[in-house]
Amino acid sequence: MEADYLIVGGGPSGFSAVRELREVDPKGSVVLVTNEKYLPYDRPPLSKDYLRGETSREALFYEGEEFYRRNNVLVLLGRKVERLNLRDREAVLDDGEVRFGKALLATGGSPRRVRIEGDDRKGIYLYRTLDDVDAVRAEAAPGRRPLIIGGGFIGMEVAASLTLMGLRPTVVEVKPYIWNTFVDEKVASVLQEYFESRGVKFLVNESVRELRGGERVERAITSSGREVEADFVVMAVGISPNVELAQSSGLQVENGIVTDKFLRTSHHDVFASGDVANFLDAQGKRRRIEHWNNADYTGKLSARNMAGREEPYDYLSTVWSDIFDLHIEAAGETGDYDEYVVRGKLGGESFSVIYVKGGLVTGYLAVNRREEELEALNRLIKERVDVTGRTKLLGEEGTDLKSL
Numbered sequence: 001m002e003a004d005y006l007i008v009g010g011g012p013s014g015f016s017a018v019r020e021l022r023e024v025d026p027k028g029s030v031v032l033v034t035n036e037k038y039l040p041y042d043r044p045p046l047s048k049d050y051l052r053g054e055t056s057r058e059a060l061f062y063e064g065e066e067f068y069r070r071n072n073v074l075v076l077l078g079r080k081v082e083r084l085n086l087r088d089r090e091a092v093l094d095d096g097e098v099r100f101g102k103a104l105l106a107t108g109g110s111p112r113r114v115r116i117e118g119d120d121r122k123g124i125y126l127y128r129t130l131d132d133v134d135a136v137r138a139e140a141a142p143g144r145r146p147l148i149i150g151g152g153f154i155g156m157e158v159a160a161s162l163t164l165m166g167l168r169p170t171v172v173e174v175k176p177y178i179w180n181t182f183v184d185e186k187v188a189s190v191l192q193e194y195f196e197s198r199g200v201k202f203l204v205n206e207s208v209r210e211l212r213g214g215e216r217v218e219r220a221i222t223s224s225g226r227e228v229e230a231d232f233v234v235m236a237v238g239i240s241p242n243v244e245l246a247q248s249s250g251l252q253v254e255n256g257i258v259t260d261k262f263l264r265t266s267h268h269d270v271f272a273s274g275d276v277a278n279f280l281d282a283q284g285k286r287r288r289i290e291h292w293n294n295a296d297y298t299g300k301l302s303a304r305n306m307a308g309r310e311e312p313y314d315y316l317s318t319v320w321s322d323i324f325d326l327h328i329e330a331a332g333e334t335g336d337y338d339e340y341v342v343r344g345k346l347g348g349e350s351f352s353v354i355y356v357k358g359g360l361v362t363g364y365l366a367v368n369r370r371e372e373e374l375e376a377l378n379r380l381i382k383e384r385v386d387v388t389g390r391t392k393l394l395g396e397e398g399t400d401l402k403s404l
Contacts, residue, residue, distance in 0.1 A: 002099045003031040003074070005306060006091055008081050008245065009106035010034025012043055012292055013274030015062050016299030017104050017306075022071045024307040030073040031098050033091070037078045038130060039065070044292055046133045047157035048322055052165055053137070060130070084249035086267050102306040105246055105257055105265070105272045106299060109239030109290065114149060118211035123232040127154055128239070139232040142166030147220050147230035149208055151178035153291075153321060155236035159200050160323040170201040170228055172208055172220070182319070183334055183353075183365055190347040198324055203228070239290060241276040254278060256288040261312040263302040271306055273298035282314045282382075291319045316382050318374075329374055332363030332381045341395040343373075352377070354395075359388035376401035 005021055005028055007014045014032060018040075021030055034040070041060040049055035068075050080094045084103065091098045111126040113119075125136050136158075139146070144167050148155045151173030159169045171178070177188035178195075192202055203222060210221040211233065220228045241256045252258040252266040256278035263271045263279055272279075274295040278288040294317040304311055318331040337355040344351030350368040354361060354377065361380040366373070380387070385404060393399045 001031065001074075001096065002029070004028035004101045005030045005303075006098055006100035006103040007032045007106060008091070008103065009108055009274070009276075010036055010038075010040045010075070010077075011106060011108045011274060011295065012040070013108070013295035013299035014104070014106035015040035016296045017106060017273065017303040018071075018073055019062075020300040020303035021307065022073075024304055024309070027072075028101075028307070030071075031076065031100070032068075032073060033076045033079050033081055033093065033098070035078065035080050036129065039063070039068070039075060039077070041130060046130065047127070047154055048161055051133055051137060051140075051158065051161045057130075081245055082248070083245065084251075084270065086249060086251075086270065089269060101269070103270045104299075104302050104306060105251075105270065105276065106274045106295075106302075107242035107245060107276050109241045109275045111235065111239055112237045114208070114235055114237055116208050116211055118213070118217070121211060121213055121217045122215055123213075123217040123230075124211065125232065125234050127158060127234050127236050136232070136234060140165055140167060143168070144231040145170070145229050147172065147208075147228055147233045148236055149233065150236035150238070151175070151202070151204070152181065152236060152238060153179070153319075155234070156195070157321060157323060158234055158236060159195065160198070163199050164324070168199065168201075170203065170230075171195075172203045172206050172222065172228070174205070174207045176205050178202065178204065181335075182330065184337075184340075187346075187353055187365055193347070194324070194326070239275065241288065243276060246272070246276075262305045262310060263298060263313065264305065271302040273302040279313055282312065287317075289317050291317065293318050293320070316378050318378070326367055328365065328367055329369070330363065330365040331374075331378060332361075333357070334363040334365055337362060339391065341391050343395050343397060344369075356387065356391055356394075359386045360384055361387060361394070373401060376404075380404060 045055050082092045111128040146169045148171045151171050162169050177185045206222045208220045211217050212219050220230050243253045246257045256276050257272040259272050259279045261280040275290045297315045320329045337357045339356050341354045352366040355363040364377045
């Protein structure tokens with residue numbers, strides 16, 4: 001089998017690459033290999049609308065089979081690429097080979113499974129795929145008590161959705177505060193208080209030492225000896241980038257697959273995108289970002305560059321979440337700062353926390369803010385506008401941020 005473009009991975013980044021390739025090189029043949037048994041589908045609804053039963057299964061899929069047939073894209077479902085023979089530009093699958101002109105590794109990440117005594121009982125779930133979510137939905141009867149291990153993005157979104165479904169979740173987080181890779185402690189405490197007001201319980205600075213019960217899990221014992229009743233458990237402790245294929249193929253790997261600013265790996269004809277890519281951004285800093293916005297952007301950018309463009313990464317990656325009635329967006333650096341400024345009332349219905357370092361706006365977290373404000377903040381970060389002596393203006397609601 002031969003293809004002009006081989007895409008390994010059927011997640012959001014792989015699909016974005018497919019769609020972009022049809023725009024920039026409509027005649028080039030494409031083979032998409034995914035180890036999932038489903039055509040590419042959207043991931044953000046899995047912890048929100050779909051979990052709550054507000055979105056149908058059919059609505060998750062980006063396109064049906066006809067789209068791929070019409071666009072000369074062969075999708076190989078439930079298949080695995082074992083290694084790449086880079087000298088001959090050949091992918092060795094579990095049951096065949098594909099010769100390619102250019103290849104994209106959009107292999108994403110795998111959910112981490114914390115090894116806990118008693119974790120072989122029934123009722124313990126990871127949370128990454130459509131099948132994972134269906135299994136949790138089957139458990140989610142009102143009044144039940146889920147235990148969520150991990151207070152990061154997925155853990156918090158799942159906790160919010162299950163609460164809205166009438167369940168009573170408890171979140172266990174090993175770090176001192178929730179969302180610790182994403183916000184500072186003060187903002188985290190405000191968000192935690194909001195979750196608590198909606199009925200979510202938290203145990204921070206704690207880990208789960210043991211899961212007890214009969215055939216099914218029934219309770220957890222924490223590191224401090226606390227006992228927590230649990231009808232089922234969701235492990236949401238992040239992902240590990242799927243670099244095994246890159247490693248076995250001799251590509252450079254370090255916290256993901258290392259790429260240049262064009263998303264090209266250490267081999268000229270192989271690119272990487274999405275959660276697995278460790279890329280060089282517009283500021284010359286190395287990043288590996290696990291979020292939909294970046295997966296979509298890098299999928300498209302890698303497709304254009306595989307098709308012969310030389311476009312560097314030039315995007316301020318943002319992250320977003322919809323939790324209860326909060327729409328949260330963040331961008332840039334939110335953990336390394338000299339000072340931060342609050343627009344609105346911290347903990348109120350609408351506010352922004354703007355992070356400043358060395359006189360530059362380096363990041364922000366915004367809750368229920370207008371799009372115009374977010375666009376202005378993105379420009380302040382990307383254009384490295386010096387706000388020395390003017391940080392007070394950032395916090396004044398009457399200030400049009402575009403004027404800075």
